[in-house]
Amino acid sequence: MREEEARSELARLRQEIRRHDRLYYVLDAPEISDEEYDGLLRRLEELEGRFPALVTPDSPTQRVAGQPREGFQTVRHSRVLLSLEDAFNLQELAQFHQRVGRVLAGDETEYLVEPKIDGLTVVLRYRDGLFVQGATRGDGTVGEEVTANLRAVRSIPLHLEEAPPFLEVRGEVFLPRADFARLNEERQREGLPRFANPRNAAAGSLRQLDPRVTAGRPLDIFLYEVREGAEPPTQAAALEFLERLGLKVNPLRWPCADLEQVEQVIRDFAPRRDGLPYATDGLVIKVNSLAQQRELGERSRSPRWAIAYKYPAQEATTTVRDIVVQVGRTGALTPTALLDPVRLSGTVVSRATLHNEDQIREKDVRIGDQVVVRKAGEIIPEVVSVVREARTGRERPFVFPDRCPVCGAEVVREPGEAVARCTGVSCPAQLRERLLHFGSRGGMDIDGLGPVVVEALLVADLVHDAGDLYFLTREDLLKLPRKAEKSAANLLASIAASRERPLARLLFALGIRHVGERAATVLAARYRSLDALAVVAAEELRQVPEIGPAIAASVSAFFRQEQTRRMLEKLRRAGVHLAERGEAPPRAGPLQGKQLVLTGTMRELPRAAAEELIARAGGRVTSTVTRRTDYLVVGEDPGSKLARARELAVPQLTQEEFLRLVGKE
Template structure:
């Protein structure tokens, strides 16, 4: 073997082992051993080597988590062992009834129970053959689900290769979105004037069922494994052993499960979580109780819909009545006016609630919410207070309808509601509220990460006229900060050190911090790696932006609009003059792409290329591979034993490339 190729193969294998080890440390052990920046550097090196040597790419490589083009639809998958739903219990009496049914079917036998948190997400099945992930599907109706393999691979907590090899292992798990990820996703959608997700479960389900895996990858999904389906080469006798095995295999298993001796201990444990659930970083809607012995489970069997050996204890929906005392408007960093209900304080889901976002004018009209109304409130997914409904029979006639103003409440500028959007926006880019929110975003943890610059300090800096844009932060001096309230000399010095440290942040952090509409953290990373410098990104054309698979027309147009504004360019010049890092290592710098814009379809078995190698080669030369033949297809590459795509191409008159023709085309 060529020495350079062999050297690359060894390094690629080393990088894959190291990356998956750190995934295991982070997602399973919850004990990261390296920084995010170091992890990203390892991934960049792997992608760079695999791009240079596409023949070394394998399906279980970490680089394949965020790959592939948008799909045209999901194939149907039949579960060989059905994914049954669970019967529900809503109180202690129903839990004791479940226990009586179990013990009556197992007379005289000792019965232990495993109790697990019921994660509020989307049930999935992951199929591994000889240790490799080969398929993933949603639960669907329990009998059939949808093939979402490509999307599940984007979840870093999902192992692509098991830590122990067995002939067959089908793992059942729950894909979920954390409270923080849900909050950030809805904040971004609200700023963009897009519809909001109702709760983390809906957000997780919608994210996993995206036809474009790149969208799923951007949504920060995770997973907890909780059981097995079809298996070969596995010897476990209890459900507790199943959970232990799953963890050993490399899956995150929720740490709060307990093996308990009887139903009274189960009831005590369920009662404990009624309140403690609010402290979790994810949403649970109850607990699941399972007979521990797998042999006893088999004898208990199942009904047509649910197993007789398990039950879900569901928490009651917690709601409260209170009064809307006022409706105020908050102006975000992109100018969106968000109405918020000021409520008479009420205890709800573990906290005192005094505000509830109303999102936009349409929701207020749809629910007919008026100032002075008595309303029912709850927390969406135990996170965001929301008004569920108005109690119209308690109206007195003094209630006042809310009317969206024609001018910004912060600066007085005209507000507009663009056609097709639900958001109303302030048109003044110099609006103080937009500046304040923009600065808070700029210094936030995932952006420039400047510790000590919270809302109170930002407010004082603006009031004192010390800061008019993000670049002014880098001109602050000790004598500017010491006079501010609650900022002594030591705190001021720490703040200046944090500001100075932020100058050396990676370029993607700066791009994200700029607050370009539709450009989230992942898009910022992609742009930084593709263009390599802020100056190069500023000069990017629409065609260059759209040539990046993950960048669509909406993001491209937003980037062009941002850099076309004179005020934004002045801020960038000040950031450069202050010494903020504006460069990053270039990955795949755009150049001449002989297949740019061409759409290929592959069918049949190629002699000199694997399907993945042919795809990588086409994409490296600027082309795109589609899964189906249409009139927009430019070429169909045909190998041995081609399928119906070949017949479709002939019928449509699409040019056919035999393998030799394809090799000449890509080598010219």
């Protein structure tokens, strides 16, 4: 294919993909299947791979580009980002309305009411239709530059068809509720602290130094303000303008002719909130006319033409009957308050999390206390505070156990960690969670290995680690309570079938602390067998891209344990695949899929040898530095490529770093 042909095909593909992105992520109305979409994207990637010079920064392949960074640059906002004053009841709302009426001296005032999203405020800048910069609100004057991370948010178009030469818009980035719940479950499984609410989760996800982490979190956005580039006459017109440009706007909004109508919206919206896929903490009420907004003006930090109506927090007061400690798969001890049942935003709640020992101490929660509980992020209830006035003196302080409540082994808290863990190598509570994790969907996917069966296996003393699962017999299973012939046969069949799972799944299923699905995939691709991985030192693991020091230390500690060796021996005897099958793909290696550019002379390493090393490590050498370049290897007397790399923020490697990366040192 000639370059001109490629150019027009690329343009056509990008436009097509952009249209489908908009249908899927912005309008929620996809026209093609995921497979068809992937097909388009693969075709684009392939073609761009053949014509790297034709890659454009707004290409759909360029959403997740760039490397982890040291920190964030700051951005000074063109104008202060105002924050809204809150109204906590209808009376405060009425006072706001009166103030507006006084300034506008009897002119008709229309309001526009919009849901208040529980997320993180950001500002996006487009120049000639290209998304060029994104920043957080920060303190309102100076924010953090998070462009690379915002590019990974799929509902933010990288390119707008009919935008003004310069456009600055404001919106709210959020994590949908379902994804918030999933993310927290994942974090708990990996022994990480849970996010308290969707806003923290959104902020934590967006403020990642590595944009690839952000890309893994399904963040979404609603835009709601035009700051530069156009002056629509009303807020309603501004939203329509943003919509027409292809930006994502919340379809919920209510024009109101007077205060009564606003109050009606507040009442009508209250019961709908729980059913929305995103969390809201209230409504925003704005004077619709921009001319009137200007007339009203602003105070130092907040506009006089808008107010946020906050719904009462979803809290309730009840009594702590007891505090129990639950033991997770990684041995993490989580204290939980058992409560007198109480109604909380539509459900009856009888337990609430206390998170960890420090939280109990800080809040001074005692058994018998009256406490305020709240649905944190409206998902799991948590204990917020103690009603001290209600104390009778009979409350008992809770003593955090120094022994595991299940197995009696010592509990330790590593320095700097909030979580205490059971150190028992054969703790039944941990074993139960580990077995469930082993058989879970993302792990070995063993159908029928649910909590009831696992519990029964442990009680019958049939299983001491995951390896034992493969030696269960029909007779063993039939001895379990209520286990029928057919379900026993099904379970044995799905256990047997799980021996064929790919290495990455097995590695994830083993439940090594900090090793999630992504890390398991990376390690499996790199080492290709458990035997190979088992002997790698933590220092070497740390050099593997995407494997941080915590994962490295945890993996190496896991394989050093005698208990692990015994289990692996059982898995081996059972015929579980402990290695990837077939030849290593030729591109597998520490530089798999990476593009490198060489500049300058390397001591003791002829250029051809360097190229050979790169090829063997799975990388590719290209001659020019572009945004797609992953590393510039810098020798002595580097040429103009170094300047170009600096300009594009392409990471550089010294000769020593390069040799270490390809494992030649």
